[in-house]
Amino acid sequence: MSDFDVDLFVIGGGSGGVRAARIAAGYGAKVMLAEEYRVGGTCVIRGCVPKKLMVYAGRFADEFEDAAGFGWTVEKPRFDWATLKRRRDAEVTRLEGIYDTNLIRAGVEIAPERAVIEDPHTVRLLTSGRTIRAERILVAVGAHPVKEPAVPGIGLAITSNEVFELESLPERILVIGGGYIAVEFAGVFAALGSATTLLHRGAGLLRGFDDEVRDALAEAYSHRMDLRLGRTLTGIERRDGALCARLDDGSEIRVDQVLIATGRKPNVAGLGLDRVGIEVDAAGAIPVDAYSQTKVPSIYAVGDVTNRANLTPVAIREGHAFADTVYGGKPTCVDHHLIPTAVFSTPEIGVVGHSEAVARELYGTIDVYKARFRPMKATLSGRDERILMKVIVACATDRVVGVHIVGHDAGEVIQAVGIAVTMGATKADFDRTIAVHPTAAEELVTLRVPEVTKHPVGVG
Structure with missing residues (x-):
């Protein structure tokens, strides 16, 4: 008989915790997960998913305005916040149900209450009072927004x-x-x-x-x-x-x-870390090694609570890597140095790799290829809009070490570009790729003359 009630107890039902629980269960582990609010975490419930739906809603304003340039007559549009809120919230609830269902199908037991750490192998559920003995504990409680600066009012x-x-x-x-x-x-x-x-x-x-x-x-x-x-x-x-x-x-x-x-801070208050001797760092985050293990061998942590790279896909990757390492027999580290990312502003931003300033410090001499242009759509819509595409190349190796895009669908484009950059693509690889015409993204493979060769600081 095992001395433990479960093989793995996951505290936190966000993206990282859910992925870790589901993959670990798939490897045959007995898993229990506690979430005091709603399964899905910040991203699904009150973060990237509902926010992206609001971004889509806002962009229709430009679309209605641009349509006239293409021959459409559109009556003055009216926006109704209540409709957006109702439909957005319904979609969040639908996604939450999918997360619950996937966990249950994987065999994970869900406890809808707050859990705290009692000792290296014990957690306590605060509402029911139950104590659970676990061979391993994974902390995936995320972070919360803070109100700073602390000014009057x-x-x-x-x-x-x-x-x-x-x-x-x-x-x-x-x-x-x-x-x-x-x-x-x-x-x-x-x-x-x-x-x-x-x-x-x-x-x-x-x-x-x-x-x-x-x-x-x-x-x-x-x-x-x-x-x-x-x-x-x-x-x-x-x-x-x-x-x-x-x-x-x-x-x-x-x-x-x-x-x-x-800003945001890790959700470590009252978690019981002090009971097991885990001290948070200056940012309030839980220190972990490359395999997400804390100084206490039975306790791990993934996601925003570790403050490594506070992005949902990173938390998911960390959770999956943890399960592969501990339960799948496949030791896996997550590379936090090359992460494609998007900012869903309008105009949208997509980035992978280094900025020009950082690339100069890391690689010495670099070539910068750049294009600023008016997108085809704007020629008829009349919108004052410009796209920026920037490719940074380390001269010594010809590797593309940074791609930066500002413009429509930059996030979609950078996901594909991120594959090439992650694989170590060179500028020559970009050059021999046939362009898809007419698209804005074709500029990435048609840039031939660097704007300027950037030298290390102090080199003439």
Whole structure:
């Protein structure tokens, strides 16, 4: 008889935890999973999936406007927030049901309550009071949005959790932040008709992205909304039925909602890590090794709670790799250095590999191939729109080490490009690929002359 009730206990029913539980069960492990809110996690319930549906909704505004240039007569469209909310929420519920069903079919027992760690092999379910002995424990509890800066009145603001609960479209909204979440929600509300202000303390949006990508987005957003860079929030107060946000330059912005999207922190509070001697790092994350194992051999962690690369596909890959390693006999590490990613702003952004600045530091001499052009669709629609495509090549090896796209369907394009870059494609490989014409993406394989050869710092 085993000393354990289950082989694996997973705390957290988000993307990483669900994948790990299902794959481990497929290898024959007895698995139990606890989720205190809704199975599906941030991405499915109140993150990328419902947000992407809102992005789609907002982009119809441009489509209706562009149709006239192609001969269509469209009556002035009207947007109904309640309809979008109802249908979006129904789709989230449908997906949640699929996640539940897939776990049950795999043989995973689901406990719809909060679980905490008691010792290296024991978890306690807080609602039922049950204790479960597990050979291994996997922590996959994700992260939560924080309200920063901690200025007076910050409690009047909402986060990316509460934004999905809004019963009406705000006429005026202030979005604070400069990362993925802030940029995407600012784009959504501006497209749906809200008078939108995007406030960020930095000099540019999307820190860590290629500078030309950042500049292209800022230029586009400056025409779609009130973009205020280099400014900070100093306070919020309710005044005459509205929210009045004060800035560090003494100005005030009157809005109906303030959305704080300045960062997220791992969900480690009250988890019981202290009971087993696991100390979180400066960011509040659980330290793990390349196989997602903590300093306690029986306890592992994947996803945003480890703060390695806070993206849903990364959490899924980490969860799968954990199950392959521990239960499948296939030791697997996840490469966190080359991750294709997209920002669902409007215009959309797709990136894989290094920015120009980082590539210069890593590889010395690089070639930069670049194209800026007006997409074919804009020639008839009349929209003032530009696409940016940028390919960065390490001269010593001819390898493509960075691809950056700003424009329609950049996320879709970068997924395919990511395969080539991950495989180590060279510029010669790109060059000998026949273009698909007429498409915007063909520019990636027709760029022949580098804009300029970039040398290491200090080299003439």
